[in-house]
Amino acid sequence: MTTPPNPDLEYITAAAAAALDEGRRRLDSATTAAQFSEAERDVLGKRSALATLNTLLGRAPQADRKAAGAAIHAALVALREFAAELSGDWEARRREERISAERLDLTEYSAGPALPPLPGTRRGIGHLHLVTQTRDELEDTFVAMGFTVAEGPEAETDWYNFEALNMPPAHPARGMWDTLYLRLGPPESVLLRTHTSPVQIRLMESGQLPIYSVMPGRCYRRDTPDARHLPVFHQIEGLVVDEGITFGDMAGVIESFTTAFFGPDIHSRLRPSYFPFTEPSAEFEVTCPICSGSGCRTCSGSGWIELGGCGMVDPNVFAAVHVDSEKYSGFAFGFGIDRLAQVRAELSDMRHLLDNDVRFLTQF
Numbered sequence: 001m002t003t004p005p006n007p008d009l010e011y012i013t014a015a016a017a018a019a020l021d022e023g024r025r026r027l028d029s030a031t032t033a034a035q036f037s038e039a040e041r042d043v044l045g046k047r048s049a050l051a052t053l054n055t056l057l058g059r060a061p062q063a064d065r066k067a068a069g070a071a072i073h074a075a076l077v078a079l080r081e082f083a084a085e086l087s088g089d090w091e092a093r094r095r096e097e098r099i100s101a102e103r104l105d106l107t108e109y110s111a112g113p114a115l116p117p118l119p120g121t122r123r124g125i126g127h128l129h130l131v132t133q134t135r136d137e138l139e140d141t142f143v144a145m146g147f148t149v150a151e152g153p154e155a156e157t158d159w160y161n162f163e164a165l166n167m168p169p170a171h172p173a174r175g176m177w178d179t180l181y182l183r184l185g186p187p188e189s190v191l192l193r194t195h196t197s198p199v200q201i202r203l204m205e206s207g208q209l210p211i212y213s214v215m216p217g218r219c220y221r222r223d224t225p226d227a228r229h230l231p232v233f234h235q236i237e238g239l240v241v242d243e244g245i246t247f248g249d250m251a252g253v254i255e256s257f258t259t260a261f262f263g264p265d266i267h268s269r270l271r272p273s274y275f276p277f278t279e280p281s282a283e284f285e286v287t288c289p290i291c292s293g294s295g296c297r298t299c300s301g302s303g304w305i306e307l308g309g310c311g312m313v314d315p316n317v318f319a320a321v322h323v324d325s326e327k328y329s330g331f332a333f334g335f336g337i338d339r340l341a342q343v344r345a346e347l348s349d350m351r352h353l354l355d356n357d358v359r360f361l362t363q364f
């Protein structure tokens with residue numbers, strides 16, 4: 001359209017509408033952030049069609065000027081809004097374009113076919129041991145359930161490993177654990193912890209209640225290595241202490257953990273048992289993850305695998321750590337990480353876990 005010497009309202013309104021359409025089309029058709037910026041400058045900047053139209057206003061008939069000015073302004077506002085809507089997207093894309101332009105190629109060779117490989121031997125970088133992987137997965141599962149993770153020393157005093165856990169000296173239940181004592185201090189006063197339960201005592205002793213924690217770690221027993229025993233192995237302990245905690249809460253937590261860790265088809269069940277530090281106590285079992293409960297060699301045909309022990313914290317334990325058992329109640333559980341790894345990986349012999357044979361280790 002050629003510009004008339006004295007553009008009237010009709011001409012300016014039509015030209016503003018055309019500039020708006022063309023401006024939208026330009027903005028919309030940009031395919032890179034740079035093109036969008038250029039289009040923005042062209043259709044909204046000082047040399048844009050709408051800016052030029054503004055300069056013609058002075059030549060328009062006096063009576064038309066106000067309405068013509070309003071038409072140009074309305075087109076400008078509409079175009080600015082349109083550009084603003086698109087520019088959010090472009091801002092994000094601009095960032096991506098900048099990041100990809102700045103990315104450093106750290107690969108050893110460029111893709112060019114002419115380059116010979118550099119001399120040298122490619123070394124395997126290894127990975128975490130099966131037991132460490134299992135421990136990490138357990139921690140992740142419990143953390144996702146709201147537990148914190150705590151640790152304690154592997155060399156313990158008799159107090160933490162036995163006495164505070166309701167086993168005074170010469171208590172017959174001490175015989176449940178074949179203990180390795182250290183030559184330190186008075187005879188049989190310092191030992192390598194036989195289980196992770198002493199960490200419960202340390203946590204409760206700190207007096208920071210409530211407690212929702214798991215405590216993984218290494219344990220030691222004078223057990224002869226065999227297909228299901230190692231003298232050095234790992235356990236994970238769980239402890240909940242709060243007001244109004246019941247046996248039902250414990251069963252619920254164990255079931256939630258079981259389905260979260262093994263999958264929705266694996267469930268848990270409790271069988272009455274005895275531990276000196278819990279009353280009542282139970283063994284907890286899970287559906288055999290190998291045969292999904294139908295019975296196999298791993299579960300001796302029963303469909304269930306015993307995982308560990310659990311129970312309500314005994315009031316004598318609360319008394320040893322000065323927790324008011326009238327106000328607080330709690331539960332604890334503990335199970336073997338190596339045993340769990342053995343079941344899940346279907347290992348016939350737990351001793352493979354200590355062999356350090358790469359042919360075994362690289363399978364996991």
Ligand code: FA5
Pocket residue numbers: 194195196197221223228229230231232233234235237275278306307308309310311332333334335336337338339340
């Ligand atoms: C205990 O050690 C209790 N402290 C567990 C507990 C915690 C009960 C809290 C109640 C409340 P137990 O001795 O059964 O319990 O050991 C628990 C698990 O450790 C066993 O089920 C087994 O999976 C593992 N375990 C025990 N001894 C060995 C061993 N020598 N080698 C490998 N794993 C073992």
